[in-house]
Amino acid sequence: MTPSTATAVASAITTTGLSKSFGDKVVLAGIDLRIPEGSIFALLGPNGAGKTTTVQILSTLISADAGTAYVAGHDLTREPGAVRAAIGVTGQFSAVDGLLTAQENMILMADLNHLNRAEGRRRAAGLLDRFELTEAAAKPVSTLSGGMRRKLDLAMTLMGDPRIIFLDEPTTGLDPRSRRTMWQIIRGLAADGVTIFLTTQYLDEADQLADRIAVLDHGKLVAEGTPEELKRRIPGGHIRLQFADADALESAAALFGSVTRDDEALTLNVPGDGGVPALRSVLDTLDRASIKAEALTVHTPDLDDVFLTLTGRSRSGDDAGSPKESTR
Structure with a gap:
């Protein structure tokens, strides 16, 4: 037709x-x-x-x-x-x-x-x-x-x-x-x-x-x-917080519900889409508890994640895309 x-x-x-x-x-x-x-x-x-x-x-x-x-x-x-x-x-x-x-x-x-x-x-x-x-x-x-x-x-x-x-x-x-x-x-x-x-x-x-x-x-x-x-279709975004010592890490972990932590690296991954509201919410929560994060990075799904999720295949190193994390 x-x-x-x-x-x-x-x-x-x-x-x-x-x-x-x-x-x-x-x-x-x-x-x-x-x-x-x-x-x-x-x-x-x-x-x-x-x-x-x-x-x-x-x-x-x-x-x-x-x-x-x-x-x-x-x-x-x-x-x-x-x-x-x-x-x-x-x-x-x-x-x-x-x-x-x-x-x-x-x-x-x-x-x-x-x-x-x-x-x-x-x-x-x-x-x-x-x-x-x-x-x-x-x-x-x-x-x-x-x-x-x-x-x-x-x-x-x-x-x-x-x-x-x-x-x-x-x-x-x-x-x-x-x-x-x-x-x-x-x-x-x-x-x-x-x-x-x-x-x-x-x-x-x-x-x-x-x-x-x-x-x-x-x-x-x-x-x-x-x-x-396409990137919004893929879950897995998070905000990574790094702390100066184990006490700060432990106190911060108690503030958030579903998180993953790395005690050796003193980091905490808080699920989030990386948008301004999510960042503000995390920082406000830490501020109210008087906990200071030494560093904050944001991970959002990129086209690498989209590609791998949709096709279920890996790519060679020559095909690598852009870095996934940006430091704030």
Whole structure:
């Protein structure tokens, strides 16, 4: 069924019952997505969950077995050419020619997008400037850093002026500074109205960038929402108090109901969501009893907790997200 005009305008990507199997292995078991225009959407999941298959279907690289999908308002099955004209795809590894210069790579993309010579050079110069690659324009790509190659790769994707960009692991292998630069670029694209479909194993990256997140596991969507909505679904938040001596710890433990304590570390964990009311309540309770805490830290569930709870799988150290505790 064709979506209503209002839905088609509001959604950059819409899927209903999208399914795919390879032989006897079900990779996607009927997923439904609604991704608004100009938003950043992150698809998370363990290896083998179906993320790459989803991107390959939506970017017309492979076909679905069942279900419907509209990308940039075009039916994926009946209008694949129109879909390809509206999208850009940046893979996990930079698809740049190391023997060419940065500018020559850009001009090559202009030719592939059938831009005339003047327009191609104008757009290439503008994108090289936007991505702070002007000084590197005449250098062979093989001499550029990993971060510069990733920026060039994304700049090349933009030569076709796509309305939707699929980014597969865009910051893999980048140093922290290059990674944050890429985040700024992605936010800037969304601010300009470009829809970003992001797959990443870096959970702090999804937390920083995504307007909405979906978690895919065994080919099924097991959760979807804003980062804050997903984190609120996971219990386990607490306020950790540290005391100067055992007497203070013992006195504080008597004030609160359900707590956990570490006598060796002189710490007390009081359940709470980390919000201002919870913090005020704990501090007021201590103040009324004239008990002083030496330190206070807040732990709230993060996307690591969401991921592990929903998928029941651990991730490698390279995929570690942001720290869970903040000192107040």
